[in-house]
Amino acid sequence: MKGLLLCVCQGTCPSFHSMNVFEILNELRREELVDFVAIHPQLCADDGDNFLSTLLSANGKIDKLYVAGCDPKMQIKMFRDAFEKAGFEKTKHYGVDIRNMDTEKALETIKKLIKDTDN
Secondary structure, eight states, X not given: OEEEEEEOGGGTOGGGTTSOHHHHHHHHHHTTSSSEEEEESOTTSHHHHHHHHHHHHHOTTOOEEEEEESOHHHHHHHHHHXXXXXXXXXXXXXXXXXXXXXXXXXXXXXXXXXXXXXX
C-alpha cells in the first residue's frame, strides 16, 4: 500500500499559496498513483507526530509513504520519533519538497517521485 501526505505549513506559509492542494490530491487519487491521500496542516508539530504514529502503527500494510511538503532531509529528522514509535522503517518514507511551486509543478514533482520509486 502506498500513501501520500501533503503537509502545508499551517496553510499560512507563502510558499504554498501558488498551488491548489485539493487539486493536487484529487489528481493523484483519480490517477490511482497511490492508495490513499491526506492533508495535514503541520506534520512537524506534536499533533503531526500523533497523526503519523497512529496512521503508521494502525496500518502495518503501508509499504511507501510519500510526504510532499518541506525539505526531505528535514522530514527525516522531524518524523524520526513518530516513525520509531510506530515501528515504521524510515526507508519506506519518500519526501519531496514542493515549496514555492504552482499546482502544475508540484504535481509534476510528486508524480516523478512516485514513478521513480515505483518498482
